[in-house]
Amino acid sequence: MIATNEEYEARIKAEKWFHAIDFGNGLKSSGRFAIDITPNWTLLGVLHLLEQMQIEGLRCLDIGAFDGLVSFILKSAGAKDVLATDIFDKKTLRLGRELLELDIDYLPNQALETLPQALPDQKFDLIVMAGVLYHLYSPLDGLANCRRLISNGGMLIIETEVVSGDEPHLFLNSSSDEYPEAFTYWRPTVSGLKDMLKFCCFNVIAEVKTDHRYTVLAQAVRPSDVKEKTRSLEAIHSQVRPVVPSYLDFKAIEQETLLAPVKVKAEIPIYTEIDPKDFSCSFSLQPESNV
Numbered sequence: 338m339i340a341t342n343e344e345y346e347a348r349i350k351a352e353k354w355f356h357a358i359d360f361g362n363g364l365k366s367s368g369r370f371a372i373d374i375t376p377n378w379t380l381l382g383v384l385h386l387l388e389q390m391q392i393e394g395l396r397c398l399d400i401g402a403f404d405g406l407v408s409f410i411l412k413s414a415g416a417k418d419v420l421a422t423d424i425f426d427k428k429t430l431r432l433g434r435e436l437l438e439l440d441i442d443y444l445p446n447q448a449l450e451t452l453p454q455a456l457p458d459q460k461f462d463l464i465v466m467a468g469v470l471y472h473l474y475s476p477l478d479g480l481a482n483c484r485r486l487i488s489n490g491g492m493l494i495i496e497t498e499v500v501s502g503d504e505p506h507l508f509l510n511s512s513s514d515e516y517p518e519a520f521t522y523w524r525p526t527v528s529g530l531k532d533m534l535k536f537c538c539f540n541v542i543a544e545v546k547t548d549h550r551y552t553v554l555a556q557a558v559r560p561s562d563v564k565e566k567t568r569s570l571e572a573i574h575s576q577v578r579p580v581v582p583s584y585l586d587f588k589a590i591e592q593e594t595l596l597a598p599v600k601v602k603a604e605i606p607i608y609t610e611i612d613p614k615d616f617s618c619s620f621s622l623q624p625e626s627n628v
């Protein structure tokens with residue numbers, strides 16, 4: 338039997354939501370932010386970039402999907418397949434998927450650290466990893482795992498907390514009380530993030546700053562196509578072999594020919610700064626701001 342609007346309203350209200358989602362028909366989840374803050378503001382860079390990409394027909398992976406807003410948007414925008422994964426199992430994602438009647442695959446209780454082994458031989462055209470990098474013990478391993486799961490030519494959208502500074506650094510969060518959060522281990526500077534992406538064979542296409550958060554659109558390329566390499570990185574890409582399981586196999590990536598059909602609608606500006614107060618987008622699942 339199909340649930341009524343009232344039944345869905347009661348089920349939505351009974352859950353605690355991380356994402357504010359406008360399900361239509363007056364049904365909304367509240368999300369984690371107060372009413373005077375732009376809903377899902379940490380995801381605005383992701384939404385801004387997704388709006389400029391051609392999602393139709395893509396195979397997409399949402400790492401750390403939580404309630405599933407990004408997965409729902411990808412599928413609604415015409416993605417061929419969407420796989421939502423998370424280290425936990427969220428009832429809210431299952432409820433949203435049911436309500437929106439979206440055909441999305443869900444792989445819960447699955448850490449990024451072992452995701453490539455859980456999805457052997459699977460490659461995606463577009464991976465979104467928002468709000469996860471700083472939760473990883475090893476951010477470089479996390480980005481390497483994203484690279485393992487993406488086709489040459491595919492796109493990665495990565496969103497993260499960043500710390501200020503021009504040097505390519507990773508800041509060990511437990512070294513200060515600035516951001517006392519038990520599940521945050523490393524916060525990169527912007528150049529630290531971009532250099533880790535280069536290391537893992539990604540070229541940065543566009544960057545979006547939203548307050549102290551940063552979103553990067555990066556394209557997976559062959560080691561020989563990584564732009565502006567240092568001699569050290571050149572040596573790593575040409576000499577290092579996967580003698581340790583977490584190492585990328587640069588030689589194999591170089592030989593990979595599969596090209597993902599990921600396109601952007603128009604030239605995306607290399608750098609955009611978003612003020613959450615002024616943000617709007619065409620995705621109807623993102624609630625309108627009251628700010």
Ligand SMILES: C[S@@+](CC[C@H](N)C(=O)[O-])C[C@H]1O[C@@H](n2cnc3c(N)ncnc32)[C@H](O)[C@@H]1O
Nearest residue numbers: 401402403423424425447448449467468469472
């Ligand atoms: C800050 S939330 C971000 C949720 C969503 N991606 C967004 O940006 O709104 C972090 C999410 O990543 C998940 N997560 C944390 N560590 C993870 C890991 N090692 N592998 C996969 N998911 C992880 C958490 O369970 C949570 O759902």
